[in-house]
Amino acid sequence: MRLPIGFRVRIRADVRRIDRRLLVGGSPLRAVRLTDAALARLDDGEITVVDAATEALAARLVDGNLADPVLSGAAVDPAGLTVVIPVRDRPDQLDRALAPLAGLHCVVVDDDSHDPDAVEKVARSHGARIIRLPENLGPAGARNAGLRAVRTPYVAFVDSDVTVEASTLLALSRHFADGRVALVAPLVRSRARSRKPRWFERFDEDDSSLALGTRACVVRPGAAVGWLPSACLVGRADRLGTGFEEAMRVGEDVDLVWRLVEAGEVVRYDPDQVAWHDTRTTIRGWLGRKYLYGTGGADLAVRHGRKGAPAVMTVSMAATAAALMVHRRWSLPIATAGIAYGTLSLRRRLPETPERDRLAVQLCAQGLGWTVRQEAALLLRHWWPLTVLLAPHSALVRRALAASLLVDVVVAQVDNPGTRYRPLARRLDDMAYGAGLWAGAVRARSITCLLPRRPGRRTGQGGTSPNG
Incomplete structure (x- = not known):
């Protein structure tokens, strides 16, 4: 069992x-x-x-x-967990990363630092083992070098710009009571280290790309959490195979998760446990990181097909949402027809129950709301170059753009209640990521990473798609 x-x-x-x-x-x-x-x-x-x-x-x-x-069992023995920290220079951040990990085996992998002595001095001061690489392999290669040195049943990967308590890593290990779980990650929040954080640092604290929400989840493509950041991971060393794909300088964490899922392993996200990631301290560094994240989409599409599609929606819900967003005279009849079709489709697929009609209406409304949200994100983030190109020449695009901006305000408040809405930061974030996504598509000579996909009629055993 x-x-x-x-x-x-x-x-x-x-x-x-x-x-x-x-x-x-x-x-x-x-x-x-x-x-x-x-x-x-x-x-x-x-x-x-x-x-x-x-x-x-x-x-x-x-x-x-x-x-x-229900995680009521004990954590693994601290002697059975090794923490691997890849680093290239940044000794001050490394010092902060190692400080809360006292009591755990730590391996620092120096990925060809310009000042390796400074890195080694910090590592030694915390009792960590140091591995020096003769050439820069990138984060994936450095983590793999550390993984090969691990002799314990469990391994944690913690980036040098992340601070996480040893108790948090051990708490995550309680998930391994489920013998199917190979990898688990905490919620990764951003924290500004500047004495007076600038506007983009405060935005990153509120809306980090690495923070995947407060909903615990089995991670897989199409789920509420479809990937995990490598900023902080805990796994079974013998179930990770050769580790990360070293040819990938970005997206290697997503690739690892999806390969594990394809192999039948269970991957979990536990937002009750929190790690802290340093925000970028310059606009160039902040936007450069967003751009880099975007470039990884094309490579992931080459390796995993449509799993990383920027949106998942049925044709009927896509047309219904689009009609509502352009708000023309003909929008209402089209939307009414789309909602009726989606409701009837869901009703046919739901089990017999006295509340089936009401449930079908509720699920159709929920699916429509999610589709509107996705279409707004496409126009503002993934497809913004097309939006900018077409808006001056199309009233429909301008109307959809105006609706998308309104949806964006609502989404920001729903996802991050009580935080300040920062339109400039959100638009720059979207533009940097979208530019990277298009640059990656051009480099790969493939637009797969830009295309939405349709959900299967079944989203899992006994499952029903929310999009109708």
């Missing part, structure tokens, strides 16, 4: 229970009808593994993001 006897999972608070036996939620969205046997094993919203049947039920609910594990 991969889940031990006594392992518990709890139905998520955001999952709707209809007629007691129908669960609607998860990520991707799905509807699962519980059998009488499964219902009998559900105790106050929890399943406890006592045999093969309860193990299968618990695993299915967790894998569908309908339930989360």
Whole structure:
């Protein structure tokens, strides 16, 4: 058994229970009808593994993001975890990274620093092992060099500009009570180190590209969390294979996660645990990093096809959302027809229940809202060069652009409640990332990374797409 006897999972608070036996939620969205046997094993919203049947039920609910594990067990022995920190210069940041990791085995991999002695001095002062590389391999190669030196069952990868407590890494290791879990990551928040943080640093603190939300998740393409940043990861050393793809200077973390998922491994995101990433201290460094992230999209598309599509939507919901965003006289009848079609489509696919009609309407509205959000992001972020090119010549594009800007304000407040909306920073962030995405597409001679994809009619076993 991969889940031990006594392992518990709890139905998520955001999952709707209809007629007691129908669960609607998860990520991707799905509807699962519980059998009488499964219902009998559900105790106050929890399943406890006592045999093969309860193990299968618990695993299915967790894998569908309908339930989360109850992490009541102990963490791994600190002696069984090695922390690998790749670094190139930046001894001050390295010193901050190593300080909270006292008590853990640490391996610092010097990726051909200009001043290797300064790096070694800091590493030695914290009792860390130092590995010097004779040439610069990049983050992926440096992490792999550290991984090859690991002799413990578990390994953590922590970037030199990240601070995370040893207790946080050990808390993440509790996920390995599930024998299927190969990799887990915390929420990575940004923190400005400047005495007086500038506007773009404050924006990054509120809206970091590395912060993937506050919803725990099994990570896979198409789920609420589809990738993990390599800024902070904890994994089973023997399940990571050869580690990161060294030919990739960006996107190597996404590639690793997707390869693990393809191999049948389970990857988890745990936002209850937090690591802190230093913000960039210059506008050039901040925008340069966003641009670099964008360039990785094309390489990921070459390796993984449409998994990293910038949007996932059905044709009917895409047309409905577009009609609403251009708000013309003909928008209402088109939107009405699209909503009716989506509702009927969902109704046919939902299990028989007295609340099926109302549920179909709710799910269709939810899918439409998500599609509007995605189309706004396409116009403002992924496709902004086309938006700028076409807007002067098309009233429809200008209307859609105006709607997208309004949607962006709403999304910012929903995703980061209580934070200040910074339109300049958001637009520069979008433009830098989008420019990198297009540059990567041109270099790869492929537009795959720019194209939305349609969801499958089934998003998982027993699943239903939220887009209708």
